[in-house]
Amino acid sequence: MKGKTPRRLPPKKASNSQKDPVGVYCRVRPLGAEDEECCIEVISNTTIQLHAPDGLKANRNGEFKETQYSFKKVFGIKTTQGELFEDVAKPLVEDIIHCKNGLLFTYGVTGSGKTHTMTGSPGQGGLLPRSLDMIFNSIGPYQAKRYVFKPDDKNGMEVQNQVDALLDRQKRDIIKFADMISPEEACKADGVDEDSSYSVFVSYIEIYNNYIYDLLEETPIDPIKPKPPQSKILREDQNHNMYVAGCTEVEVKSTEEAFEVFWRGQKKRRIANTQLNRESSRSHSVFIIKLAQAPLDADGDNVLQDKNQVNVSQLCLVDLAGSERTSRTRAEGSRLREAGNINQSLMTLRTCIEVLRENQMCGTNKMVPYRDSKVTHLFKNYFDGEGKVRMVVCVNPKADDYEETLLVMRFAEMTQEVEVARPVDRPICGFAAGRRQRNQERGESPTVLNQLLQSFPPLPPCEISGPNDDVTLPRLIEALEKRHKIRQMMIEEYNKTANMLKSVLQEQDSNLLSKENFIQEQRGKLGEKDKMLQNQKNEIDRLEKKSKMLEYKIDILQKTTNIYEEDKRSLQHELESREQRLQREMSEKRRMEARMQGIVTDSKLKWEKECERRVNAKQLEMQNKLWVKDEKLKQLKAIVTEGKTENRQPQRPSREKDKVPAKRSASPSPVPVRLTDIFQPVFNATGPPVRPLHRRSHSAGGERWVDHKPNTNVDLDTVLQPNLPNAIKVNAPSEKALSKCDKYVLTHQEVASDGEIQTKLIKGEVFKTRGGGQAVQFTDIETLKQENPVAASRKRRSSETGPDGEPKEGDWTDVETRCSVAVEMRAGSNLGPGYQHHGYPKRRKP
The missing domain is CATH 3.40.850.10 (Kinesin motor domain)
Structure with a gap:
């Protein structure tokens, strides 16, 4: 009798928390x-x-x-x-x-x-x-x-x-x-x-x-039009x-x-x-x-x-x-x-x-x-x-x-x-094990006929030993009787098995007929199911075509979505890059504004200093012109005045009285200006300079110079270049260098009023102070300047002629004025060491 089949749920996915690496x-x-x-x-x-x-x-x-x-x-x-x-x-x-x-x-x-x-x-x-x-x-x-x-x-x-x-x-x-x-x-x-x-x-x-x-x-296979x-x-x-x-x-x-x-x-x-x-x-x-x-x-x-x-x-x-x-x-x-x-x-x-x-x-x-x-x-x-x-x-x-x-x-x-x-184990069923083995053992069990064949007795020995042998024949008769009985039993078992087999065969024939009828019935049902299956296949084909069409549309929509997403990402990226670029431009603009503000401030200060310098230069020039005119008036007054024109010489007003810069004489007096008053106080100048009693003669050639050239100077391609042999060159004032030298020269560059760069050599002498430091007294200023010859000749021509093109009266007509200019040229011809040039020197400025 068949047992009831336990129902089992379909297998589920593994829900095990244990994991194994690939x-x-x-x-x-x-x-x-x-x-x-x-x-x-x-x-x-x-x-x-x-x-x-x-x-x-x-x-x-x-x-x-x-x-x-x-x-x-x-x-x-x-x-x-x-x-x-x-x-x-x-x-x-x-x-x-x-x-x-x-x-x-x-x-x-x-x-x-x-x-x-x-x-x-x-x-x-x-x-x-x-x-x-x-x-x-x-x-x-x-x-x-x-x-x-x-x-x-x-x-x-x-x-x-x-x-x-x-x-x-x-x-x-x-x-x-x-x-x-x-x-x-x-x-x-x-x-x-x-x-x-x-x-x-x-x-x-x-x-x-x-x-x-x-x-x-x-x-x-279609040889004419093969299908992919x-x-x-x-x-x-x-x-x-x-x-x-x-x-x-x-x-x-x-x-x-x-x-x-x-x-x-x-x-x-x-x-x-x-x-x-x-x-x-x-x-x-x-x-x-x-x-x-x-x-x-x-x-x-x-x-x-x-x-x-x-x-x-x-x-x-x-x-x-x-x-x-x-x-x-x-x-x-x-x-x-x-x-x-x-x-x-x-x-x-x-x-x-x-x-x-x-x-x-x-x-x-x-x-x-x-x-x-x-x-x-x-x-x-x-x-x-x-x-x-x-x-x-x-x-x-x-x-x-x-x-x-x-x-x-x-x-x-x-x-x-x-x-x-890790996947979980899936058990098969709950029936008792060994069903197949028991079925095989059942098919190999011995039958009654096999047992009878195994119990069939063998025949005893049939040889008779003699006429008085009474054992062999009775034993043979007994064995034959047993075999006869077993044969009768086998015949009965055979007849019984034959009858049973005949009944089984008749039952099998009837069952076979019924099974054939069942097979015919099942074939009819199978034909109906084939028709139903064909209809279902047609429906499945129709649904598959519809599914393919929908999947094709889904693919198109997915591709369109991907394109839009890509465009969105690209536009987002472009927007972010533009925002970053705008922020960089704004920060650059602010930095530029700050830099321009600083440049404007520096330019303003520079031009204020330049204007002040030009105003001072113009005032000095006007004072010089005023002094020349005063001299001419005095000479004219002396000529007009009787009895005083022959032995009288024009006297220049003193520098302290008229506040007009004096002309440079043949033996120029030193200008008492200290380096510590102009630049940063780096020298230990605690008292007035002390002049030594014994100094080496300048003619002995033992003078040593301190050549102070700042790093900001521009090299001018001029013929005249300062040449100081055995000089100590420095970029900033140094007390150590001053202690070893007797002379000091400072190279200074600035822009003139006409836009050209002019170089000034400010010379001085080095003295010891009472406090043990070093001090410098500036004694002379030399100027080196480049000019455009066309502009210089035009300027000279405009300065020498009047408004109508005629020479100005009173400039070079006076003998005494010419002599004073000649004296100034002679006094300014001492340009210092290493200079050789031909031309007019600049006026020395205090």
């Missing part, structure tokens, strides 16, 4: 040639080291240094496919048998050995054939008959009855294929549930130019898992059959010949292995007819296309577009990993951009905790791939820091 492994492929330069060195079973090539070091001035990267495990060039499978894929296969999902993908540069790692070669099967072989070795005795499990086109499984499965089996053709794995390398999983029935389904898709294509889809393959769409099932809608799922019963299906799809995959790889994958391939598992009924004979009891686990083996630089592959046209889409999808994968890592390490809640690429959108459930994630990083150690390998290493190192939630 397992990242590294495999180094051998070099193509022995003389090639190698840039990768395996340090240990978990660490590799990258060496920058010599040419790259020379070009980048040693910018690239040796770097080390750590992985969960590193496989060197001598690693076999079996060793790689034991560490990487075998735990995932054990998980899929125990109702847990898994994701394994290979990542690396073009030509790094990703396809060889995933597929392998005859005798050296890769991860994919070894995973299939382990699955079938584990569930081989417990597989359900074909078509007992059937996909429901919604990423789930249904359980068919025996009649429907029988009808589907009659439509199938047998496929055979040779094994790629030697029997010695076969492996098997432990802990397989013997009270469950299993079925394996495989599907094979490729993602090309961000479109999904089914490689196992059978399309009718139709792309598939991604959908979400009731458990929020992503799947490819309308993808072909083939049920397989052996490794050979599954691998034959794989090669049938591999022939349709897009590959091309590039500069880096003769058979370069131009798309991402995804081989999905689904394992449907359902418990047996209480008798252990058939699969439980309950869809909720079916567990579906899957293992995704992904062979990613290699990243490549178009400058190296020299791709053009469609190859260039393919490379761009490949690099874009891999960049999206990197971005998703970076955002996941940032959310986990920094506690942020940024949105992971899974939808930017079909690869990340399809496998987003695995990163959210749907199963284990493993990655095999394949690298080529040749020096030409160093920069691409460096980027791959950085991405792998970042991926190891991402943690994925």
